[in-house]
Every structure is written in C-alpha cells, then in structure tokens.
Amino acid sequence: MNIIEVLNVSKSFKGNLLLDQVNATFEKGKIYGITGPNGSGKSVLFKLICGFINPDQGEIRIHPDYCGKTKDFPNNFGIIIDRPGYLAGHTGFENLRRWADIRRSINNDRIRETMILLGLDPEARQKMKSYSLGMKQKIALAQAIMEHQEVLILDEPFNALDTDSVDSVRQLLLNYKREGKTIILTSHNREDIDLLCDRIYQFRNRKLELVEPGITIP
Numbered sequence: 001m002n003i004i005e006v007l008n009v010s011k012s013f014k015g016n017l018l019l020d021q022v023n024a025t026f027e028k029g030k031i032y033g034i035t036g037p038n039g040s041g042k043s044v045l046f047k048l049i050c051g052f053i054n055p056d057q058g059e060i061r062i063h064p065d066y067c068g069k070t071k072d073f074p075n076n077f078g079i080i081i082d083r084p085g086y087l088a089g090h091t092g093f094e095n096l097r098r099w100a101d102i103r104r105s106i107n108n109d110r111i112r113e114t115m116i117l118l119g120l121d122p123e124a125r126q127k128m129k130s131y132s133l134g135m136k137q138k139i140a141l142a143q144a145i146m147e148h149q150e151v152l153i154l155d156e157p158f159n160a161l162d163t164d165s166v167d168s169v170r171q172l173l174l175n176y177k178r179e180g181k182t183i184i185l186t187s188h189n190r191e192d193i194d195l196l197c198d199r200i201y202q203f204r205n206r207k208l209e210l211v212e213p214g215i216t217i218p
C-alpha cells in the first residue's frame with residue numbers, strides 16, 4: 001500500500017527551480033532514505049509531504065487512512081524538520097507535555113517512557129536552554145515518536161547524537177519497521193542510509209532517482 005505519492009511535483013523559490021517534476025512513492029512498512037547534496041531540496045520535499053508548503057505544480061497524495069479530519073494535513077505523522085520550537089525556560093518533560101497537550105492522546109507515563117528510551121532523564125530539572133545539541137535532538141526525536149506515530153518523516157535524525165545513541169536510535173527505527181511503521185529519513189552519513197533503508201532516493205538534476213541499496217552513489 002502506498003502511503004505517500006509524490007506526483008510530478010515542481011517547486012521554485014524566487015524563480016530558482018529546485019524540484020523539477022519529482023516523482024516518488026512510499027509504501028507502508030519500509031524505511032526510505034533521501035540523499036543528495038546540501039541545498040538539493042531534501043527538507044523542502046519533507047515540508048511538501050507534510051503539507052507545510054504547497055507544490056507549484058503536481059500533487060502529493062496521502063493515503064486516506066493517514067489524512068487528518070480536515071483532509072488537509074497528514075494524521076499520525078511524527079516529524080523532525082528543522083527543530084521544534086521549544087520553551088527554553090522549561091524542562092524537556094514540560095516541553096514534551098506541552099506538545100502532547102495538542103492531541104491529548106498520551107499520558108505523562110508515556111512521555112517519561114519515551115524520554116527514558118532515548119536516554120533522557122524525565123525527572124531532570126535542567127531547563128532546555130542549557131541542553132546540549134544532542135539532548136535537544138533527543139527531545140525532537142521524542143516528540144516525533146511519543147504518540148506512537150505510524151509514519152516518521154525524519155530530517156537528519158542522527159544529528160549530534162553520540163555513537164551509543166546512534167546505535168539505539170537505529171535499532172529503534174528497525175523495530176518500528178518490523179511493527180509496520182513507515183519511515184522516510186535523510187542522513188549525510190552513508191552508513192545510516194545503507195544500514196537502515198530498503199529504498200534510497202537520490203536527488204540529481206532537481207529530480208529524485210531510485211538507487212539500489214549498497215550501490216556507491218557517484
């Protein structure tokens with residue numbers, strides 16, 4: 001089942017063509033890697049998929065089971081694109097609680113459980129303004145997974161993580177795939193992509209090309 005279909009999508013910014021009739025499909029229960037040089041349009045593609053920006057031409061189709069009530073925005077997506085806006089003077093737990101209050105689908109125990117899963121201390125009184133980059137990244141990851149989201153759109157999920165955390169997040173994502181979740185991620189680390197992804201799309205000449213896993217990307 002295709003959860004997301006990107007159909008002939010083009011996007012320009014200030015007259016500069018970034019995406020030129022891009023096509024891609026994303027099936028349930030697979031991990032997809034999106035690769036390409038800096039500025040090639042990976043984050044823009046993610047914003048288009050999530051409905052944060054609109055294509056100039058073409059269409060993004062989200063399977064009806066994954067659309068929200070208004071049908072405008074995907075439902076049940078866990079997203080890391082740019083960092084979430086957090087309240088610097090509050091703890092990690094308080095920030096996650098605030099985000100969870102939007103949907104009201106999880107309790108405090110689930111937030112604590114997710115923080116522990118990612119190596120964060122839910123009882124810590126430390127304010128987020130003094131968090132390290134890696135700790136902020138873990139809060140972003142916690143927000144993306146804490147509500148048991150079925151589709152994960154993760155722009156550079158391993159950024160700033162130490163090696164043990166990279167290993168445990170990789171394992172977490174592979175477990176999610178086994179549970180039938182769908183994951184689309186970017187990483188500038190080739191090992192993340194090769195280890196995790198069933199399918200790899202690469203940006204080339206403003207289009208997305210499917211590359212076989214394990215093949216060296218020129």
Ligand SMILES: Nc1ncnc2c1ncn2[C@@H]1O[C@H](COP(=O)(O)OP(=O)(O)OP(=O)(O)O)[C@@H](O)[C@H]1O
Nearest residue numbers: 013014018036037038039040041042043044045188
């Ligand atoms: N809202 C916007 N207005 C103008 N230009 C934009 C906007 N959003 C993105 N761009 C431009 O589109 C290009 C692609 O940006 P994008 O963030 O998608 O790249 P990327 O592939 O994710 O890069 P990186 O690997 O560095 O994260 C960049 O040149 C960026 O400046």
